[in-house]
Amino acid sequence: xxxxxxxxxxxxxxxxxxxxxxxGLNAQWTRDQAARAGVEVSFSDILSDTLSQARPxxxxxxxxxxxxxxxxxxxxxxxxxxxxxxxxxxxxSLIYHGWVTLSATMLGFAFGxxxxxxxxxxxxxxxxxxxxxxxxAIASQTVPILAIAPMVIVVLASIGIKGLIPKxxxxxxxxxxxxxxxxxxxxxxxDTMQLDLLKTYNASRFGTFWRLRLxxxxxxxFASLKVGIAAALxxxxxxxxxxxxxAGLGARLLSGSYYGQTIQIWAALLAAAxxxxxxxxxxxxxxxxxLGRMGMRS
Amino acid sequence: xxDMSSPPVIEAKGIGLIFQTDDGPVxxxxxxxxxIGRGEFxxxxxxxxxxxxxxxxxxxxxxxxTSGTLTVNGMSPEEARRSRAYGYVFQxxxxxxWRTIAGNVQLPLEIMGFSRAERAERVRKVLDLVDLxxxxxxxxxxxxxxxxxxxxxxxxxxxxxxxxxxxxPFGALDEIVRDRLNEELLKLWNETGKTIGFVTHxxxxxxxxxxxxxxxxxxxxxxxDVIESPLPRERPLDIRDSPEFLEIAHRVREGLRAGHAxx
Ligand SMILES: Nc1ncnc2c1ncn2[C@@H]1O[C@H](COP(=O)(O)OP(=O)(O)OP(=O)(O)O)[C@@H](O)[C@H]1O
Ligand SMILES: [Mg+2]
Numbered sequence: 001x002x003x004x005x006x007x008x009x010x011x012x013x014x015x016x017x018x019x020x021x022x023x024g025l026n027a028q029w030t031r032d033q034a035a036r037a038g039v040e041v042s043f044s045d046i047l048s049d050t051l052s053q054a055r056p057x058x059x060x061x062x063x064x065x066x067x068x069x070x071x072x073x074x075x076x077x078x079x080x081x082x083x084x085x086x087x088x089x090x091x092x093s094l095i096y097h098g099w100v101t102l103s104a105t106m107l108g109f110a111f112g113x114x115x116x117x118x119x120x121x122x123x124x125x126x127x128x129x130x131x132x133x134x135x136x137a138i139a140s141q142t143v144p145i146l147a148i149a150p151m152v153i154v155v156l157a158s159i160g161i162k163g164l165i166p167k168x169x170x171x172x173x174x175x176x177x178x179x180x181x182x183x184x185x186x187x188x189x190x191d192t193m194q195l196d197l198l199k200t201y202n203a204s205r206f207g208t209f210w211r212l213r214l215x216x217x218x219x220x221x222f223a224s225l226k227v228g229i230a231a232a233l234x235x236x237x238x239x240x241x242x243x244x245x246x247a248g249l250g251a252r253l254l255s256g257s258y259y260g261q262t263i264q265i266w267a268a269l270l271a272a273a274x275x276x277x278x279x280x281x282x283x284x285x286x287x288x289x290x291l292g293r294m295g296m297r298s
Numbered sequence: 299x300x301d302m303s304s305p306p307v308i309e310a311k312g313i314g315l316i317f318q319t320d321d322g323p324v325x326x327x328x329x330x331x332x333x334i335g336r337g338e339f340x341x342x343x344x345x346x347x348x349x350x351x352x353x354x355x356x357x358x359x360x361x362x363x364t365s366g367t368l369t370v371n372g373m374s375p376e377e378a379r380r381s382r383a384y385g386y387v388f389q390x391x392x393x394x395x396w397r398t399i400a401g402n403v404q405l406p407l408e409i410m411g412f413s414r415a416e417r418a419e420r421v422r423k424v425l426d427l428v429d430l431x432x433x434x435x436x437x438x439x440x441x442x443x444x445x446x447x448x449x450x451x452x453x454x455x456x457x458x459x460x461x462x463x464x465x466x467p468f469g470a471l472d473e474i475v476r477d478r479l480n481e482e483l484l485k486l487w488n489e490t491g492k493t494i495g496f497v498t499h500x501x502x503x504x505x506x507x508x509x510x511x512x513x514x515x516x517x518x519x520x521x522x523d524v525i526e527s528p529l530p531r532e533r534p535l536d537i538r539d540s541p542e543f544l545e546i547a548h549r550v551r552e553g554l555r556a557g558h559a560x561x
Contacts, residue, residue, distance in 0.1 A: 193388050193390060196355075196360050197392060199379075200360070200379065200384070201457075202380050202382070202409075202410075207409050211405065211408070211409065212394070218396075294395075295395060295397070296395050296396055
């Protein structure tokens with residue numbers, strides 16, 4: 001209960017600021033309309049109009065909430081194309097688009113995590129790999145993803161690979177790096193004494209890795225997984241932005257901006273944020289369970 | 299139990315060890331010659347930086363002498379390590395937080411490929427030996443510092459090495475706990491007949507425990523004095539008030555002072 005109150009307070013303050021900003025940003029349009037029509041508008045008129053425009057500069061929170069409801073529950077349960085009516089998810093619902101994004105995110109995340117861990121194992125065990133590979137890994141992250149994503153999509157499309165895979169590749173590209181950096185640090189976490197102890201047992205490199213480096217790295221793994229999964233989601237959404245993608249939260253964002261549907265954009269944005277938060281929370285829960293089982297208090 | 303006729307377990311002849319550091323070479327050990335017989339309890343005492351740890355690590359093949367010869371059980375230190383000749387106890391217990399006490403104690407057994415049944419049996423035996431019988435299922439953070447250090451000793455005993463090397467194992471503990479652990483260590487030594495090399499900063503601890511005290515002096519690390527203790531194997535704690543005890547302690551102190559005169 002104690003932790004809920006501050007969170008609610010912050011949320012309340014944010015919503016309040018949001019309303020204030022919506023009124024401020026949308027008022028100009030209301031005044032322009034009134035001037036064109038040659039009518040006087042009172043303050044209360046402005047107030048009610050700014051919060052209910054069809055294409056506001058900044059939609060009010062309740063407008064976004066209504067859009068979220070309509071494009072999820074309402075669309076699926078009551079809609080003509082909804083899952084209740086047709087047995088498949090409606091391509092107009094955020095659940096459908098969220099699922100498309102989520103599946104590419106998870107695939108890319110799994111691939112990126114695997115790659116990050118493998119590279120970290122190599123780097124920790126081979127000086128040559130450390131020297132030769134690490135600079136490339138760092139350089140790879142300085143290239144703007146927005147520049148790379150369209151190329152990946154276009155190049156892969158030209159050889160007939162479309163849909164899930166290209167997006168997952170971009171997601172993996174973004175998520176392998178935090179995992180790599182975190183795991184290199186994690187595998188190197190054991191101190192000299194712990195390594196010397198295993199040396200006195202004449203342990204092999206594999207034994208040292210399996211019994212000391214790997215367990216030592218688990219807390220680092222989860223810290224980097226949290227960053228990595230959020231990065232994978234960003235990568236997937238960026239991968240959905242280039243023209244051609246018709247499904248996914250990124251495509252929703254893009255089509256919203258084509259048609260000036262700010263409410264739709266914000267709904268998709270909030271859905272993406274909620275997805276990211278949910279994924280990070282899930283990783284956090286698994287972290288607590290695993291560390292608890294291992295006898296380590298996080 | 300000390301057997302003069304058998305060859306020494308550890309034998310150093312004119313050992314020198316120079317570390318190459320960024321600030322130039324550091325001569326950590328110079329001309330160390332020493333023989334340690336089977337079943338002896340040898341303490342190394344001396345001011346900080348005189349090379350006690352370095353010498354112990356050289357015996358364990360964790361450091362490599364740059365001159366002289368060093369044999370353990372008649373072999374090179376590396377070979378001795380491969381034949382599991384010694385258990386090493388570090389200053390910190392260094393238990394793995396993700397393993398229970400029993401899991402920690404069986405770590406060397408897993409690495410050395412003991413069977414599951416044998417591991418369980420040995421873990422039970424050594425935990426009893428260090429008085430941690432009921433604590434196998436606990437995690438390290440649930441134990442006091444002294445108990446953790448006992449667990450790390452059990453870990454070093456688990457695989458039947460006949461040499462035990464201990465680098466200030468009780469250095470971080472308070473005096474009361476330390477007294478108890480010293481008593482227990484003597485008991486354990488009596489029961490197992492192991493050869494023990496023990497680094498300490500404490501004169502009473504060195505005198506109380508050892509059959510042989512090696513006093514070292516710094517820069518470069520050399521042996522200033524080797525004292526054969528006339529104390530009997532059975533040593534109640536109050537032996538520390540006896541005249542013999544005080545006399546040896548006095549000689550150790552003299553040796554330390556003489557070493558310092560070089561500064
Ligand atoms: N890995 C190393 N590299 C360089 N110099 C070292 C290294 N290890 C030890 N030395 C140096 O060798 C000398 C002896 O160190 P050592 O740790 O053996 O001393 P010690 O007697 O154990 O001291 P203390 O009582 O403080 O533990 C010191 O001057 C130390 O700085
Ligand atoms: Mg030392």
